[in-house]
Amino acid sequence: MKYIIGIDIGGTNVKIALMDSKMRIKAKRIFPTSAARGKTALINSACDHVQCLLSEYGVSRKDLIGAGIGAPGAVNVRTGVVHYFVNIPAWREVQLGRIMQKRLKVPVFVDNDVNVMALAEYRYGAGRSSQNMLGIALGTGVGGGLVLEGRVFRGTAYAGGEVGHLQLSFNGPKCKCGSHGCLEAYAGGVYIVKAVAAAIRAGERTYIKELVGGDLSKITPEIIDEAARCGDSFAKSVWRGVGLAVGMGIAGVANLLNIDKVVIGGGVARAGKILFDAIRKTVKERTMKLPAKTVKIVKAQLGYDAGVIGAGALVLYELGK
Amino acid sequence: MKYIIGIDIGGTNVKIALMDSKMRIKAKRIFPTSAARGKTALINSACDHVQCLLSEYGVSRKDLIGAGIGAPGAVNVRTGVVHYFVNIPAWREVQLGRIMQKRLKVPVFVDNDVNVMALAEYRYGAGRSSQNMLGIALGTGVGGGLVLEGRVFRGTAYAGGEVGHLQLSFNGPKCKCGSHGCLEAYAGGVYIVKAVAAAIRAGERTYIKELVGGDLSKITPEIIDEAARCGDSFAKSVWRGVGLAVGMGIAGVANLLNIDKVVIGGGVARAGKILFDAIRKTVKERTMKLPAKTVKIVKAQLGYDAGVIGAGALVLYELGK
Numbered sequence: 082m083k084y085i086i087g088i089d090i091g092g093t094n095v096k097i098a099l100m101d102s103k104m105r106i107k108a109k110r111i112f113p114t115s116a117a118r119g120k121t122a123l124i125n126s127a128c129d130h131v132q133c134l135l136s137e138y139g140v141s142r143k144d145l146i147g148a149g150i151g152a153p154g155a156v157n158v159r160t161g162v163v164h165y166f167v168n169i170p171a172w173r174e175v176q177l178g179r180i181m182q183k184r185l186k187v188p189v190f191v192d193n194d195v196n197v198m199a200l201a202e203y204r205y206g207a208g209r210s211s212q213n214m215l216g217i218a219l220g221t222g223v224g225g226g227l228v229l230e231g232r233v234f235r236g237t238a239y240a241g242g243e244v245g246h247l248q249l250s251f252n253g254p255k256c257k258c259g260s261h262g263c264l265e266a267y268a269g270g271v272y273i274v275k276a277v278a279a280a281i282r283a284g285e286r287t288y289i290k291e292l293v294g295g296d297l298s299k300i301t302p303e304i305i306d307e308a309a310r311c312g313d314s315f316a317k318s319v320w321r322g323v324g325l326a327v328g329m330g331i332a333g334v335a336n337l338l339n340i341d342k343v344v345i346g347g348g349v350a351r352a353g354k355i356l357f358d359a360i361r362k363t364v365k366e367r368t369m370k371l372p373a374k375t376v377k378i379v380k381a382q383l384g385y386d387a388g389v390i391g392a393g394a395l396v397l398y399e400l401g402k
Numbered sequence: 403m404k405y406i407i408g409i410d411i412g413g414t415n416v417k418i419a420l421m422d423s424k425m426r427i428k429a430k431r432i433f434p435t436s437a438a439r440g441k442t443a444l445i446n447s448a449c450d451h452v453q454c455l456l457s458e459y460g461v462s463r464k465d466l467i468g469a470g471i472g473a474p475g476a477v478n479v480r481t482g483v484v485h486y487f488v489n490i491p492a493w494r495e496v497q498l499g500r501i502m503q504k505r506l507k508v509p510v511f512v513d514n515d516v517n518v519m520a521l522a523e524y525r526y527g528a529g530r531s532s533q534n535m536l537g538i539a540l541g542t543g544v545g546g547g548l549v550l551e552g553r554v555f556r557g558t559a560y561a562g563g564e565v566g567h568l569q570l571s572f573n574g575p576k577c578k579c580g581s582h583g584c585l586e587a588y589a590g591g592v593y594i595v596k597a598v599a600a601a602i603r604a605g606e607r608t609y610i611k612e613l614v615g616g617d618l619s620k621i622t623p624e625i626i627d628e629a630a631r632c633g634d635s636f637a638k639s640v641w642r643g644v645g646l647a648v649g650m651g652i653a654g655v656a657n658l659l660n661i662d663k664v665v666i667g668g669g670v671a672r673a674g675k676i677l678f679d680a681i682r683k684t685v686k687e688r689t690m691k692l693p694a695k696t697v698k699i700v701k702a703q704l705g706y707d708a709g710v711i712g713a714g715a716l717v718l719y720e721l722g723k
Contacts, residue, residue, distance in 0.1 A: 212558045227659075230555075238696045240690070240693050244657075249572070251570070251571060260653065260687065260688040325572070333568035333654065337563065340557065369561070369564060374559070
């Protein structure tokens with residue numbers, strides 16, 4: 082029996098899992114990203130936790146196939162270089178793959194976090210049996226990952242997959258990428274929260290305001306969700322608006338790539354039926370006949386563990402297994 | 403020396419070329435699509451012209467590697483079925499590949515016309531040395547073709563490439579596909595002409611009106627182009643508007659696929675510098691840093707012959723040569 086290590090470096094937490102070759106999680110560790118102040122501390126912590134997991138579960142290094150890492154932002158999967166890391170300012174062009182491989186003494190592969198999530202869903206989740214799949218992570222921002230003809234498609238400089246930066250309007254809200262009217266500027270969690278707070282300040286009456294006791298800085302996608310579930314019509318219209326934007330993005334990708342599956346995960350996707358209904362309605366209305374018939378829109382299946390499972394899946398994928 | 407037949411079925415004309423294996427055109431024939439009333443007449447005409455070309459140039463059937471066909475609309479490249487053909491109403495699910503192969507007694511391959519144009523530019527034109535390329539045909543409509551990692555990417559049901567149906571606005575002009583705010587509804591020749599006529603009717607003063615002697619039904623992209631070249635500020639603003647829409651579409655595709663080259667051809671692309679400047683400016687402003695650095699936007703090189711060259715290139719491509 083052979084084992085794999087999956088490491089999911091998030092903005093908030095680092096998750097590390099020891100898995101078997103079918104990506105069944107045997108043991109797991111979580112520690113806060115911020116606690117490791119700086120890149121060296123982060124790498125040290127990760128290596129220590131891997132060592133602990135191996136000892137704990139009684140797995141020796143020679144039983145390890147390798148380790149996979151999912152990291153946010155632009156990653157060069159060939160060289161293992163993570164170009165930058167928003168939460169760790171000193172992080173610039175770090176040879177994460179090479180450093181970790183030296184420390185762990187097993188093959189190490191690194192890719193963008195949403196690419197590995199998409200790979201996880203494609204191999205073990207809602208994307209199984211798909212030929213051409215788009216994975217969308219609806220969280221603070223809007224991330225994407227493509228698996229085309231069974232291959233993770235990353236583009237010429239490994240920077241592809243950014244479905245959140247499809248352009249949905251000529252004069253839309255400003256996006257942190259420098260453009261405006263990006264899908265993310267309508268459907269990213271921080272943008273949704275900002276727009277809701279602005280609407281309340283402008284006089285919108287909604288149960289959201291009561292839920293946060295009038296403190297608009299406490300609004301979160303979960304609170305908007307709760308208000309919508311309680312029947313608040315403004316909160317429901319917020320999710321319909323997000324669904325319209327996501328649906329327009331998917332319609333464009335379906336027309337361009339004639340994909341057969343879109344797998345949607347991430348915290349914002351928990352809004353559930355009202356959001357998915359709006360997405361499916363928009364995709365149906367705005368996609369050409371044949372690609373509309375081809376594409377199915379489904380919820381991600383792997384949830385919280387998609388990151389570590391994807392990181393592990395990356396190891397087998399890159400080794401051609 | 404081996405030869406290839408390339409057949410480019412357009413809405414107006416059918417072009418047939420006899421080429422060598424380097425896609426150098428040896429002899430060419432053109433006949434109007436409409437003259438062949440109905441599918442049988444069209445197929446008969448095409449076969450007759452191929453026979454004439456072979457006799458004329460003294461090439462025997464055993465010296466032919468095969469024949470390639472580019473056809474508008476949805477084509478299943480595996481089965482050679484052309485699903486429909488706008489200009490020939492009786493055309494429904496025609497097994498064009500099988501019929502032509504039986505008649506010509508050589509391997510026949512059929513694909514979407516813009517896919518073969520993209521393949522032609524990728525192999526013999528402005529897309530050479532590209533790794534991930536988007537071809538855009540700016541004509542009556544806006545067509546697209548993708549060559550990703552050296553492969554023509556068509557999607558699950560071979561209906562992909564439709565870059566003209568990226569969604570650029572929530573409430574844009576109606577598109578013939580049933581949606582609204584598609585790239586094509588801003589940048590397709592028929593839509594440009596319609597918008598210009600509407601603006602003139604609404605009182606816009608422009609040299610275009612004089613060029614058509616007041617008959618707005620005579621407006622064409624060429625006329626708008628002529629007015630722009632004469633310094634007409636409205637005509638110039640039309641091309642800047644088209645460039646903005648095309649640039650937004652390219653920005654989205656660059657973010658999604660991290661392509662390194664966009665090759666733009668078709669009649670509308672003749673608007674030249676003013677159009678390309680607007681496209682490049684928009685792409686620079688609205689694409690994320692790394693994909694913006696990766697992508698180059700260039701003019702198609704093969705012009706009028708891209709269709710037959712692409713059809714010929716399809717033969718070698720499908721035979722793995």
